[in-house]
Amino acid sequence: MNSDILRVQDLRVYYDTPAGPVKAVDGVSFPLKQGGRLGLVGESGSGKSTTALAIMRLIKPPGRVEGGQILLGDQDLLKLSDEAMRKLRFDQISLIPQGAMNSLNPVMRIKQQIIDIVNSHDGDYSEAKLNESIGQLLLTVGLRPEVATMYPHELSGGMKQRVCIAMAITLRPKVIIADEPTSALDVVVQRQVMETLGKVQDDLGAAVILVGHDMGLMAQFVDYIGVMYAGKLVEIAPVEEIFREPQHPYTQLLISSIPSLESKRLFKGIPGVAPSLLNPPSGCSFHPRCPQVMGHCSSQVPNLKEINPGRWVSCHLHGV
Amino acid sequence: MTKVTVRGQSRILRGNPFLTIGLLIIVAILIFAYLGPLFTDPERAEVGAFKPKQSPSREHLLGTDTQGRDVLAALTLATPQTLNIGLIAGAVGIGIGVVLGLLSGYLGGTVDTAIRVGTDVFITIPAIAILVVVATNVRTINVAIMALIIAMLAWRLPTRTIRAQTLSLRERAYIQVAKLNGVGDLELIAKEVMPNLFPYIAASFVATVSWAILATIGLEALGLGPQNEYTLGMMIYWARFYGAILRGFWWWWAPPIVVIVLIFVGLFFTSAGLDQLVNTRLRRVA
Amino acid sequence: MYLTYLIRRFGMFILVIFLAVTINFIIPRLMPGDPVEQQLATLVATGGGHMEDVTAMAEAYRVKFGLDQPVWKQYLNYWWDLLHLNLGYSLANYPDTVGHMIGSALPWTLGLVGISTLIAFAIGSLMGGLLAWPSIPRALRGAIPLLMIASAIPYFLLGIILVFFLAILLKIFPAAGGHQFGSVLRFDLATIKDVLHHAALPAISIIVAGIGVWALEMRGMMISTLGEDYITLAEAKGLNGKRIFLWYGMRNGLLPLLTALALRLGYVVTGVILVEVIFSYPGVGFKLFQAVQTKDYFVIQGIVLILIFAIALALLVMDLIYPVIDPRITYQRR
Numbered sequence: 001m002n003s004d005i006l007r008v009q010d011l012r013v014y015y016d017t018p019a020g021p022v023k024a025v026d027g028v029s030f031p032l033k034q035g036g037r038l039g040l041v042g043e044s045g046s047g048k049s050t051t052a053l054a055i056m057r058l059i060k061p062p063g064r065v066e067g068g069q070i071l072l073g074d075q076d077l078l079k080l081s082d083e084a085m086r087k088l089r090f091d092q093i094s095l096i097p098q099g100a101m102n103s104l105n106p107v108m109r110i111k112q113q114i115i116d117i118v119n120s121h122d123g124d125y126s127e128a129k130l131n132e133s134i135g136q137l138l139l140t141v142g143l144r145p146e147v148a149t150m151y152p153h154e155l156s157g158g159m160k161q162r163v164c165i166a167m168a169i170t171l172r173p174k175v176i177i178a179d180e181p182t183s184a185l186d187v188v189v190q191r192q193v194m195e196t197l198g199k200v201q202d203d204l205g206a207a208v209i210l211v212g213h214d215m216g217l218m219a220q221f222v223d224y225i226g227v228m229y230a231g232k233l234v235e236i237a238p239v240e241e242i243f244r245e246p247q248h249p250y251t252q253l254l255i256s257s258i259p260s261l262e263s264k265r266l267f268k269g270i271p272g273v274a275p276s277l278l279n280p281p282s283g284c285s286f287h288p289r290c291p292q293v294m295g296h297c298s299s300q301v302p303n304l305k306e307i308n309p310g311r312w313v314s315c316h317l318h319g320v
Numbered sequence: 321m322t323k324v325t326v327r328g329q330s331r332i333l334r335g336n337p338f339l340t341i342g343l344l345i346i347v348a349i350l351i352f353a354y355l356g357p358l359f360t361d362p363e364r365a366e367v368g369a370f371k372p373k374q375s376p377s378r379e380h381l382l383g384t385d386t387q388g389r390d391v392l393a394a395l396t397l398a399t400p401q402t403l404n405i406g407l408i409a410g411a412v413g414i415g416i417g418v419v420l421g422l423l424s425g426y427l428g429g430t431v432d433t434a435i436r437v438g439t440d441v442f443i444t445i446p447a448i449a450i451l452v453v454v455a456t457n458v459r460t461i462n463v464a465i466m467a468l469i470i471a472m473l474a475w476r477l478p479t480r481t482i483r484a485q486t487l488s489l490r491e492r493a494y495i496q497v498a499k500l501n502g503v504g505d506l507e508l509i510a511k512e513v514m515p516n517l518f519p520y521i522a523a524s525f526v527a528t529v530s531w532a533i534l535a536t537i538g539l540e541a542l543g544l545g546p547q548n549e550y551t552l553g554m555m556i557y558w559a560r561f562y563g564a565i566l567r568g569f570w571w572w573w574a575p576p577i578v579v580i581v582l583i584f585v586g587l588f589f590t591s592a593g594l595d596q597l598v599n600t601r602l603r604r605v606a
Numbered sequence: 607m608y609l610t611y612l613i614r615r616f617g618m619f620i621l622v623i624f625l626a627v628t629i630n631f632i633i634p635r636l637m638p639g640d641p642v643e644q645q646l647a648t649l650v651a652t653g654g655g656h657m658e659d660v661t662a663m664a665e666a667y668r669v670k671f672g673l674d675q676p677v678w679k680q681y682l683n684y685w686w687d688l689l690h691l692n693l694g695y696s697l698a699n700y701p702d703t704v705g706h707m708i709g710s711a712l713p714w715t716l717g718l719v720g721i722s723t724l725i726a727f728a729i730g731s732l733m734g735g736l737l738a739w740p741s742i743p744r745a746l747r748g749a750i751p752l753l754m755i756a757s758a759i760p761y762f763l764l765g766i767i768l769v770f771f772l773a774i775l776l777k778i779f780p781a782a783g784g785h786q787f788g789s790v791l792r793f794d795l796a797t798i799k800d801v802l803h804h805a806a807l808p809a810i811s812i813i814v815a816g817i818g819v820w821a822l823e824m825r826g827m828m829i830s831t832l833g834e835d836y837i838t839l840a841e842a843k844g845l846n847g848k849r850i851f852l853w854y855g856m857r858n859g860l861l862p863l864l865t866a867l868a869l870r871l872g873y874v875v876t877g878v879i880l881v882e883v884i885f886s887y888p889g890v891g892f893k894l895f896q897a898v899q900t901k902d903y904f905v906i907q908g909i910v911l912i913l914i915f916a917i918a919l920a921l922l923v924m925d926l927i928y929p930v931i932d933p934r935i936t937y938q939r940r
Contacts, residue, residue, distance in 0.1 A: 056842055060740075089844030097842070102835035105854050106934055107861075116853075120845045151933045167843065437621070444622045446872035446917055448879065449910045450629060456898060456906055457634045457641055534760060541762060541880050543898050556766070560884065565766055566781055568774050577763050584758040592754070 005207050006032040006055075006093075006175050011068035013047070013054050016061075022277045024050045024063070026231040029304060032175065032207050039218040039239070040211045041254075042228035045274055048211045049098065051228070052177045055209075056095050057085050072175070091121050094168035096178040096197075098211075100160040104152035110163055111148035117170050140203070141166045141196050158189035162196055169200055176201065177209045182217065194221055215258055219243060224310075227251050230275050230285035233304055236312040247313045249290045284316065292317060339593025345586030349579070353403050356396040364393035365550065376571050383571035386562040394550055395575050401463050402552040403583075405536045408467040410529035413474025417528070418521060420475065421482025422509060426490060432483075439479045447473045447535055455544035462546045466539070470532050477531070478524040485520045489513055523594040530587040537580060552576040612926070619922045626914040630907050631684050635677070642667065642903045645697055663695055693911070694904035698897070704908035707893060712912075714784050715889030718805060719878045722812035723867075729813070730820025731863060735856045737821065738828035741847065750825075756818030762880035765811035769884065772807060779807045782886040808885045812878060823866050827859035834858075861932050868924045871917050 013025035025047040032038050040048040053059055055070055057077060070077040072092060077085065089095075097103045105113055114134050118125065125133070135145035141162040152160060161181055168176055178197060182190040198221065201208050210222055218225055219239060226236045227250065235248040246252045253270045272289035275281055281288050287297040297316055304314040363369060372388040374380055382391035424435035454469050455461065461469075489495060490513075498508055539545055540553025541560075559565065559573035634641050646664040671680045687694070693704035736742055737750065773781035785791060785800050831837070832855060840854045879891030886892055890909055897905035 058838065058842055086844045086846065089842055091844065095839070095842040097835060097839050099835055103839040105836045105840070105858070107857055107932070108853065116840075116845055116849065117843050120843065120849065153934050164839075437618075440618065441622050441625055443872075444618070444918055444921060445626055445914050446875055448872075448876045449626070449913050452894070452898070452906060453630055453633050453910055456901070456903070457637055459637070537760065538876055538880055541883055542895055556763075560766075565769055565884075566774065568770070570770055573766055574770075577766060580763060581755075581759050584760070585755050588754060588758040 003034050004031045005034040005036075005073065006209075007069075007071040008032075008051070008055065009069040009071065011051065011054060011070065012066035013050050013059055013063060014066045015063045017278070020278055021066075023231050023280065024277055025054060026280075028068075028228070028231070028233050030226050030233060030236055032209060034174075035201075035205050035207055036224065037201070037208045037210065037222040039222035039225045040209060040228060041213055041215060041218055041225060043213065043274055045277065046228040047231040047277075048213075048228050049179055050231075052095070052179045052209065052211050055177060056089060056093060058095075087121060090117055090168070090173060091171045092173050093175045093177065094171075094173040096161075096164050096168045096176065096181045098180040099184060100164045100181070101157060101184060103164060104160060106152055109149055109151055110155075114148070114167055114170060117167060121171060137166050137170060138163075140169075140200060142192070156189075157185050158193060161185065161189075161193050165193070165197055165200060169204060169206075172204055173206055175207045175209070176204075177211070179211045180213070181210075182214075183212070190217070197221075215254065227254065230280055231277055232285060232314065233312075234286065234314045236304075238310055241311065247307070247311070247318065248315050249292050249317070250286050253291070284314075336593050336596055338589045338596060342586050342589030342591070342593050345582055346590060349399070349583055349586060350403075352396070352579075353399040357400060360393050360396045362393070362397060364390040365397050373569060375569075382575050383569075385559070385572045386564065386569070387558075391571055391575060394555060395552075395579065398550040398552050398555055398576065399579055401546075401549060402533060402536060402580075405463055405467045405470060405551070406529045406533035408464075409470035409474045409532035409536075410525060412467075412471035413476075413528045413532065414478050414521065414525045416475035417478025417524065418482050418517075420479040422486055422513070422517075424479070425483040425486025426505070426509060426513070435479065436483065439476055439483075442473065443476045443480065447476075447531075448538060451535060451539055452542065452544065455539055460547070461544065463549050463551070466536060466546055466551075469539075470535050473535075474528050474532050478521075478528055481520060481524050482517065485517055486513065489516055519594065519598050523591060523598065526587055526591045526594060530584060530591070533580075533583060533587075552580050608929070615922060615925050619918055622918045623915060626911060626918075627685065627688060628681075630911055631681055634903070634907075635680075641901075642671075645901055645903055649697060660700055663700070688911070693908035696897075696902055696905050698900040698902040698905070704904050707905060708890060708908060708912055711888060711890045711893045714887065715878065715882065715891060718808055718812070718882070718887065718889060719874065722809045722878075723816060723874055725809075726813045726816025727820050727867065730817040731824040731856070731860065733817065734821035734824025734826075735828045735851065735859065738825045738832060739851055739855075740832075750822075753818045753821045756814055757822055758818075759815055760880070761811050761815045761877035762884045764815055765808065765881050765884045768807050768811055780804050781807075784888040804887075808881050808887050811881055812874075815877070816874075819870070820863070823863055824856075824859060827862055828855055831855055831859045861928075864924070864928070864931070868921055871920055875913065875917060 007030075009029045011025055011028045012023070014021040014023055016022075028047070028051055030038065040051065042048045050059070050063070054065055055077070057065075057080075059065055065078060068078070072088075077088070080088070104110070111131075111134055114137065115130060118130065131148075134148050138145050138147055143159060143162055143166070147155065147159065147163065152163075155163065164181070176197075181197065182193050185193060194217065197208070208222075210218065212218060222239055224236060225239050225242050227234050227242075227248065229250050235242065235246065235251045237247070242251060243255060246255050250270075253268070257268050257270060259267065270289060275285055275288070281298070283296070283298040283300050284290070284302050287293050290297065294316055300316065302314045302316050304312050305318065306312050307318050366389065368388045370380065370384045370388050370390055372384055372386050374384045376383040380390050380392065382395065384390055385394070420435050420439070424432045424439075450473060451469060454472065458465060458469070495508065495512055498512055503511075536545070536551070537553035537556070540551060540557050543557060545551060545554045545557060553576075555576040556573055559569070559576075564570075564572040646660070646667060649660050650664050668674075670683050675683075691705060693708070696702045696704055696707055699707065733749075733753075737746065769781050772778050780803060784804050785797070786804075791797055791801075837850065837854055840850045845854075878889070879894060881887065882889045882891030883895045890912070894906065894909045896902070897909065
């Protein structure tokens with residue numbers, strides 16, 4: 001418990017629509033150890049990106065944080081003033097955005113965009129020192145220092161993503177949230193970027209939350225995986241265990257749908273469609289699609305329970 | 321792709337204050353312009369009908385001008401004239417614009433290049449330049465000729481807009497599919513392209529009429545309007561000519577200005593409303 | 607390649623000039639009889655101030671552009687004159703040349719247009735940007751309909767209203783003219799004050815209407831800019847609001863707005879011309895008005911040509927400068 005750098009408790013993020021509130025994130029809780037790596041996986045619309053944004057308090061109307069706590073050390077981030085949160089961003093928690101393609105200001109040189117980070121956080125360095133630091137920073141992510149003087153459109157997708165990583169570590173934060181950092185990249189570049197991320201994180205000793213839907217990528221990078229479905233966390237487990245023995249029916253279906261290089265089988269998908277977040281199914285949100293559904297699954301909501309040390313499942317099969 | 325239904329229309333209006341207000345203003349003006357003259361005695365708007373330079377009173381709600389016309393009567397007769405020029409020029413402009421735009425966007429190739437370059441050249445030349453040259457060389461100008469002169473340049477922007485939309489529509493999947501199914505070009509244009517162009521044509525028409533009225537008033541302010549027929553722009557021209565501005569006879573120039581501004585505001589709001597209909601993003605924020 | 611772009615753009619410029627000159631040449635000759643000939647004949651008959659000179663000029667005109675000359679020759683003569691910057695003589699103010707008349711009026715117009723448009727653009731875009739910024743109090747949103755109305759009013763109609771209220775009722779500003787009637791223009795403080803005093807109302811008419819347009823355009827631009835990913839990341843970085851607004855928001859919104867300015871140049875110039883008419887402001891627009899009244903055909907043609915040329919040139923310059931302002935464009939040509 002004490003080595004947890006971040007603890008999210010019962011986070012709820014709703015989006016107000018004319019038809020009613022859409023429960024994008026509905027009671028999500030998880031811990032993050034110092035220096036640990038957590039992967040958040042789920043289908044599109046499962047709430048994983050929203051969770052990531054909520055931790056940074058970047059949810060904009062019509063979305064709002066309905067409830068819960070986000071504890072960074074002792075501070076509840078949701079209770080901080082706007083100004084205090086602003087100072088904290090990138091200083092304690094950073095974000096590596098999804099789609100680095102458009103995340104860099106097109107009319108500003110890379111150097112200036114990094115300097116902006118420093119200047120917004122009571123940084124007061126001489127020009128020379130800044131240039132040197134920026135050069136070093138770019139080297140750590142595997143980029144030539146000359147990149148600093150370039151404009152974003154002069155860089156390739158992989159380079160842009162690495163610039164985003166560099167920007168995320170500028171102030172040596174404690175937590176880095178990477179929101180699908182490699183979705184738009186090809187496999188080779190993907191590997192380079194993930195390696196860079198890993199190396200950088202080791203150097204800093206920071207914790208990482210990796211949001212994505214590529215289970216294979218997760219397997220290679222994270223310690224723990226949290227599976228999200230319909231705005232809720234259905235299972236959290238160490239990475240090997242979740243692949244070896246997934247406990248939640250949804251996780252089981254997910255894992256078994258991954259094609260295997262060893263054995264030849266029929267492709268398996270997950271029957272049904274993702275549920276509406278406006279009118280989620282009663283009881284357990286997964287029950288309409290669950291192959292192991294029981295009688296009371298449609299009426300009682302399961303809770304996330306620690307069935308073994310370090311393993312949480314939210315399912316009636318485990319008597320919750 | 322969306323069918324035009326009455327229920328659909330009212331739903332559109334409800335969520336779209338701009339469109340509603342705009343249309344209300346325009347309808348009010350149309351009623352004033354086309355029903356008003358039925359209740360007005362045209363002799364009241366003749367030169368010398370009454371004692372000139374009277375300020376507004378119960379007898380003359382908007383007073384009389386320096387030539388003895390009852391201003392309210394004149395206004396009622398002048399408004400439809402201005403609207404007629406705008407509507408005729410607008411209609412001609414849109415007609416030509418749609419044809420040219422469709423041809424250009426759909427056929428592509430040399431036809432497209434020719435039309436595109438031609439349109440761009442004419443757009444670069446400020447309308448007033450050509451209109452002045454034409455108007456000064458015409459012997460007599462009346463409302464019909466005015467409308468024709470303005471119509472000469474009204475097709476420019478609609479052509480560009482319709483061309484752009486046709487180009488993007490042409491690449492849509494359902495058009496490609498229809499083509500592969502062997503649907504002829506003309507049928508394609510009529511059945512698939514035109515219905516989707518409709519909102520753009522409507523928006524373009526409003527903009528063109530607005531431009532046409534502005535061009536008319538501009539020409540008239542320079543003195544190049546119909547000399548023997550009364551339009552809103554000519555009212556302002558004569559008011560200035562006879563020094564009504566400097567002498568403070570506001571009841572002569574203020575009413576036409578109010579009507580003109582209302583026309584433009586109405587058209588502007590309608591145009592903004594139509595834009596909102598087409599562009600969802602602005603709708604969500606505004 | 608930038609060079610191909612340059613050539614194409616310049617080609618368009620030439621095409622526009624060519625078309626303008628041709629139209630200017632053809633239209634008077636489309637009517638049966640040449641209106642210019644007729645006007646000259648009238649002048650000669652009624653006997654203007656310098657009768658022999660007018661007769662000589664009429665004769666010279668007939669030689670060059672007369673009915674005895676084949677049309678293509680008249681056309682070439684026309685071009686020849688233009689390329690030698692000979693726009694002819696003013697019929698109403700003979701022996702003043704058209705070139706000279708335009709030359710003396712041009713600075714007034716340029717001053718008015720330039721300063722008013724700049725101010726309107728600056729104030730308008732700032733207002734527009736602020737109106738799109740989420741943390742602006744909702745009450746200020748009430749300004750939007752006002753701006754919409756302001757943008758829908760033609761400059762010169764606003765001018766009439768302003769003249770009435772600020773020059774006739776409250777005599778704060780002069781109602782007409784560019785400077786005190788009969789005064790001599792020198793480069794001294796009194797003259798400058800006088801000029802500014804007279805330019806105030808025309809400028810305000812243009813500025814108020816202009817602010818409406820630019821504020822709305824910028825607001826639209828900012829709304830879409832603020833939806834971009836780099837704004838989200840800028841916020842995630844903890845940058846302060848002002849920096850994001852100016853350097854991540856406005857800076858990106860400004861570029862398309864400059865294109866919009868270029869496209870609206872025709873409107874702006876037309877508006878200024880009419881404003882000059884209302885205020886009898888001694889610029890090119892007022893000269894055009896006077897020429898129309900006196901059927902001074904050469905002046906009309908000359909001003910029209912200058913107008914077209916000026917706007918085409920301005921658009922060309924803006925198109926050439928754009929790659930310099932927007933770093934993306936230069937490199938796209940690679």
